[in-house]
Amino acid sequence: MSKVSRDGSNTLLMISSLYNSLTRTEQKIAEIIKLDPEKIVYGTLTDLAEMAGVGDTSVLRLCRKLGFRGYQEFKLKLAQELVHPIHNVHGEIDENDDMSTMAEKITTENMLFLQNTLALLDMRELQLAVEAILHANKLIFVGVGSSANTAADAKYRFMRLGFDSLLVTDSHVMAMTLALAKKDDVVFAVSTSGSTKDLVDAVRIAKENGVFFICLTSQAKSPLTQYADAVLLSSSKESPLQGGAFRSKITQIHVLDILTTIIAVQSKERTMSAIERTSKAVSDKLY
Structure with a gap:
């Protein structure tokens, strides 16, 4: 597949799924996006490039690798998703947790991964x-x-x-x-x-x-x-x-x-x- 299709899948989750296949430059951009996606929505292509310390063309290349035609299309999709943000995994198991707490944390994390799978599914x-x-x-x-x-x-x-x-x-x-x-x-x-x-x-x-x-x-x-x-x-x-x-x-x-x-x-x-x-x-x- 030359690029990732975008119907129904979540941009931030897609970035995580693609992360290991990105170049070092693209990974730097991806980290900035994941760190503060709301700031990216209100900024320009050049703003993102400067924050990541890369060139404008590198940002465009990442957008296209994610399946977008350009930066504006990427920003619009990201803005739509922020209305219904994805869930982040939280509550790592601690050796001092009792059995009830462990069971609750594992159940919560599994539910979140199921929800994120639905967000990824194209x-x-x-x-x-x-x-x-x-x-x-x-x-x-x-x-x-x-x-x-x-x-x-x-x-x-x-x-x-x-x-x-x-x-x-x-x-x-x-x-x-x-x-x-x-x-x-x-x-x-x-x-x-x-x-x-x-x-x-x-x-x-x-x-x-x-x-x-x-x-x-x-x-x-x-x-x-x-x-x-x-x-x-x-x-x-x-x-x-x-x-x-x-x-x-x-x-x-x-x-x-x-x-x-x-x-x-x-x-x-x-x-x-x-x-x-x-x-x-x-x-x-x-x-």
Whole structure:
């Protein structure tokens, strides 16, 4: 994707999602914007450039990387969002917190990340994913490590909805499977970082076959999203020492819940029949 689309997503959250892929100069501008967005709304392009100690063209470059045609369009969107500001995570766990306080803090933070995921989710990208899945011959879900568990959840849910679904988590099998993927198949990858080499290499092969590729990730710009036909973003905050954090999984499942619900509604006859048949198939296995 050459730039980020802007329909329905939140500018400040998008900056955070893109941050690691920005140049040092662009990161300096991004820090100034996040520090005092209200001041930016009332200033000029030159004001922002001077505050960040960069040139005007660098500010314009960042605006375009965010999907805006220019600085004024960026300011207008930012001003609209400040009327309904995003929620910032607060209340880090302290070793002196009792169990009740820990439970309350974790619940609050998870709720905020879900709200931020909704703010990040681009409706145009979501619609592209919905249309591709509805017309797919086969859905191939891929993921490694912790993301493989989320991919498995997705495969299970779409199977229950009546879609021909396949899950691949072994890197060698993944490469071979995607090498055989056909043009009317859809590949759906889950990767919080978007930088897992095994996934990137396999998806590159699949794209040579003309498949439609959907990526569920927390990084708007990453090696994996460069091949994506639709990018579904989830809000995440985890350090390299927190790989597979539950918070990342919760927001990914939330996006999948939105996606599968929309598909179930738009293809009601097909999905209701499949749900009934799969439910009956296991009904005698429950007490």
